[in-house]
Amino acid sequence: MDVVVNNAGYGLFGAVEELTEQQVRDQMGTNCRSPPSAASRPSRTSAATTPPSGPWRA
Structure with a gap:
């Protein structure tokens, strides 16, 4: 996953x-409180399961 779009909120x-x-x-x-949680959750799970890709790959 490259992008997380968090459009939750209300007034x-x-x-x-x-x-x-x-x-x-x-x-x-x-x-x-929800936006930081939503942004950090996919990065923790995808980092453990997705091999690196792109020009920055080792």
């Missing part, structure tokens, strides 16, 4: 005072 609209703690936690989980 909450309205006054901050009207949001529940769970709504904020869910949004932060999707927008801030």
